Structures are given as C-alpha cells and as structure tokens.
Amino acid sequence: MRSKELSLSVKQAIIRLKKQNKPIREIARTLGVAKTTVWNILKKKERTGELSNTKRPGRPRKTTVVDDRRILSLVKKTPFTTVGQIKNTLQEVGVCVSKSTTKRRLHQSEYRGFTTKCKPLVSLKNRKARLEFAKQHLTTKPSQFWNKILWTDETKINLYQTDGKRRVWRRKGTAHDPKHTTSSVKHGGGSVMAWACMAANGTGSLVFIDDVTADKSSRINSEVFRAILSAHIQPNAAELIGRRFTVQMDNDPKHTAKATKEFLKGQKWNVMQWPSQSLT
Template identity: 55%
Template sequence: MVRPTKTAAADGRNIVRVVKKDPKTVFSDISNNLQRAAVKVSQSTVHRRLHEQKNRGYTRRCKPLISKKNMKARLEFAMKYRDEAQKFWDRVLWTDETKRNLYQSNGKAKVWRKKGSAHDPKHTSSSVKHSGGNIIAWACTASSGMGSLIYIADVTHGGSSKMNSEVSETFCLPI
C-alpha cells in the first residue's frame, strides 16, 4: 500500500505558481507559506513537487546590461558592415575584455525554471562593469589568428576605452 501524499494537487500547483512568479524563491519560503495556509510540508516535499512538474534548480545566467540605445547602435553596425568583402575583414582587429572579481562573488544565483527557458528575463541577472576589486583579462583576434591574453590589475584611471587603446598600441602590431 502506498502512503498518500502530504499535499493535494492544488498545493502542488500553488508551489509551481509561486516559482513561476518569482524563480528566485527558496524552499524554506515556499514551505513556510504553505504552513501558514495550514499545510505542513518539508522542504524536500516542496523539492519533489517542483521536480514532478519538470522544474529544476539552475545557476542564473548573467547577461550584460545593454541599453536600448546600445542595442540599436549594435544592430546599425551589423547592418552597415554585413556585405563587406573578406579583404575588409582581414584588416579588422577584434578586442574584448572580461572582469573577474577578486574579493566577492561573481553573482552566481540559483533560479527555478524549466529546461529551455534560461534566457527568459525572469531567469537572468544583469552584470555591470567597474565595481572595484577586480582583474581584467584582455584579448584580441583577427583573421590571421589570436593575439596574446593580457591581465590588467588596475583600470581605475580612464576606463575601458583608454585601456583598450593602450593595450592595443603596446601588444598589437599593425597589419
């Protein structure tokens, strides 16, 4: 004989509804809310109900915070250069940098979601540059191959574009 579940079907739907509304919700909050509604359940029961509905805990994706103005400028750039010949692209040097925090978390957070919904805005967090206590890794690439990986410990003076110029002049030879 199988023991009946502690939660009714409606309770399971309520658990899923709470997680859909706020994917950052933790087990203890859901469990406490149910107990206030006179349904005594453990955190593991909440976990099972979410898994039954195909919800899993994932690390929240981090996407750069891009303004509408920047999105428009990026699209205009892509449209302007989309038909350029290979000879043009052979003379382009692509650069990028990434910041890693030294003394704090890189912002890994868990969210409840279904598979395939990773990029839903409810399931992502924003990243903002230049928050202090970090190291920058800078690299470049061109059609001829990859450049060096450069580590920069202090970017407090002048910001990213000045840093790109100085690193480019120091480590990259003109084509």
Template identity: 40%
Template structure:
C-alpha cells in the same frame, strides 16, 4: 472496478497519498512561474495558511515532477531600453553578413586575471571528517593575491599579440598599446586589406586621442553597441585563459 478487477473493494494503494493536492500544486507552480525568485519558505507559509503543512523537500518534489528545478540565475549585462534597441539594430544589420566579412574582423578586449585563488564555486570529492587536508581546501591570502591586466586580440586566423598593462589605464596608454600591437598583430595574422578593428565603448577606447590615432592610421572600426560584452567572442578566449591560469 467490477468490470476491471472483478471486485468492488478498494485495492491497496502503491504509496502514501501526496500531501499537496493537485489544486495546491497548480497554485504554487503558477506563482513561481510569475515570480521565479519565490522561496520555498514563502510557499510553505502560503500552503500552511491554506491548511497544508509540508516540508521544503515536498515542495521541491512537486516542482521536479512538473519539470521545475532550482537553478543559479545566469548573470547578464544590465540593459536599458536604448541598449536593447542598439543591440537589436546591430544584430539586424549583421544578420546576413557572409563569413568573409567576419574573417576580416580583428577582435580586441582587456582582461584582469587573478593570480591567486579562484572566485568561482568549486567542489571536491571527499569523505566525512576529511575537510582540512590540503588537497580538499582552497588556500586564501589577505587582500587578494594580485592580478594582471592584459590587452589581447585575435581573428579567424589566430591570436595576435598579448600586451601586459602596467599601472592605471588611460586613453594615452591605450593609444600606446594600439601603436605597439595592433598593426603588428594584423600583419602577424596576415589580415587581408580592408580589415576591421573591433573594440568596445570603454571611455578610454572612445577618447579623442584614441579616435584620432585610428583615423590617422586609416583603421576602420566596427560599430559596436554599448553594454555588449556577451557579443564579443574574446570573452570565450579569456575564459579559457583564466581556467588554465587557475589550474
């Protein structure tokens, strides 16, 4: 201190000392890295048992200084070991496929679109005391507001036909949808000879009546791993459609 400042007395500190010691911070960080769903309340109790009483905000500040932030966990399909292995095998087999291969694929999927309301978290900018004006609220109706089921397809050339599904979906109804829309969509998109049809492993898609129809029409199927909606680019298209309907 003498060499640096020319004095030996303690200099004023820039602020109050942190209530959680460096060792305590390392302990709680180690715990949340092992168990990410640990709550701040649980950490409060652990620190209190060690003689350190702090608020939840203090714990958050300690985490934020070390790059840890509370986030809503992403939702992913529940995968068993066989699903993981099948997805890995699919990725390995198709890793080096050229762009021309993917341009030959006609992707398909079904979607349920809510016609009223929104099921995702939304925010509005408002002042205190203005919670109830119509522009700051989200209307709701009893028993939901109705929905529409639809089947659609698309390729690198664009979107194919969109078919509205009425009633309960069965293997026979799915085959009828394909009969009305699949080949006509391929023609509309000017798909080249040898195009490949993609569908997931829904029981209606793998029903005997459906597979027999595809075989009769000599339509080649893309082998698709189970529990893999996140691999289907149709999901991105459906997301855009849902956002526009909600608006």
C-alpha cells in the same frame, strides 16, 4: 498525476442525485467535482455495486492537485523564491508539507534549481540598436567580411570578491529568459588588467597591464590604451589576417576619447562602428 479520492459521503451524494434523475453536468456543478469523476463513480456503482475507496499502494500523497498547482504557480510568478518561502506560503493557507516534498513536486513538473546566468543590464534603446546592428550585418555582410575583423577588448579580473550567484527555479532551455537571469554592472575593486585580441582563424596577444600604468581606479586610461594599440594591433593583424583588416572595439570612454580617435585616424586603420553596450 492522480488526484485525491472523493470521500464516501460525496460518492453517496452523487448516487442520490442520480436517483433524482439529475443530469451528470448538474451533479458535477452541485458537488464541485469533475463530470468525468461523476461518470466514473456511477459506472463503478453500476458494475460492482461498491462505492468504497480502493486501497492505494504506498504512502498517501501529502499534497492535492490543487496544492501542486499552487506550488507551480509560485515559482512561475516568482522564480527566485526559495523552497522555504514556498513552504511558509503554503502554511498560510493551511497546507503543511516538507521542503523535500515541495522539491519533488517541482521536479515532477520539470523544474530544477539552477545558478542564474549573469547578463549585462542593457537599456531598451540599446537593446533595439544592438538587434538592428545584428540584423543589418547578418543580411548585408558576406562571410568573408568577418574573416577580416580583429576583435579586441580589455577586462578587469576581480580576484577577491563574492561571485554574487543566486538560485532560480526554471525548466531546461530557459536559462537566458530575462526573468531567470540577474543583471550585472561594471564596478571597481579588481587587481588584474588584461588586453587581448583575436580573429576568425585564431587568438592574438594577451597583454597584462600593471596597476602602475593604469589610473588610481585600476582602469586602463586613454594613454595606456593607445600605447597597447600602437604596440600590438599591427603585428597581430599581420599574423592573423594580413595587410587589409578592420579593428573592432566597443564604446568604452577610452576608446572614444578625442586623443584615441586622433591616434586611430593617424594610423589609417579601418575601425568598425559598434553599438552601445555591446559585447565582443
């Protein structure tokens, strides 16, 4: 990126100081310019005898190198800032540029505006537990172990609500950096409940639950959950895996309820231990 050319008076000052036998380092420090710039101007004067600025093709840049660095610094420090906010911040220090110019500078530095990835809000303790769980199973479990897992989960699908999307400035490959994501928490207000399962070699049943069979908050309660397990675990496991299988489920309250635990114990199914706040 080419910087703004020095004024003629500064170039003349460089020549004047050089005639006083000042070293290039001292000239650069005195005038606040780079040593290479001083050297190039002296060489040009020696070669052509000229100091005037050469005419550049096209429209002059609206920002200096310092301005460009300031724009980049703003999005690095606050990735969720908007182009309008950047424009206002620059105006406060006397730099007047348009939104389109600001976008071009960010694009030139490989920054693009993306919709944020929404990731669950997980505590530091649970993050460490999940990582340890993953490391242990990665190193101690053979690949055949995963072929025997029947993965299960249920979800609530919200039909009428804003998606809560935000825009963030980032480079490619940094979508899941914590400073580029938004956090989500579970909340009420959905209308469709579903339970499903899958294994290494395919998907199983997709079960829709009527609001009538769920509690008032449209959540599947322990009783409904046990009925689903009783009707669908064994047939799906037999079809996808075989007689020997392990059931996976997260630590939702209905999964860890006393009645659910007693039901699972009576079925004599092998249930996989699962760390808190982990997704299937």
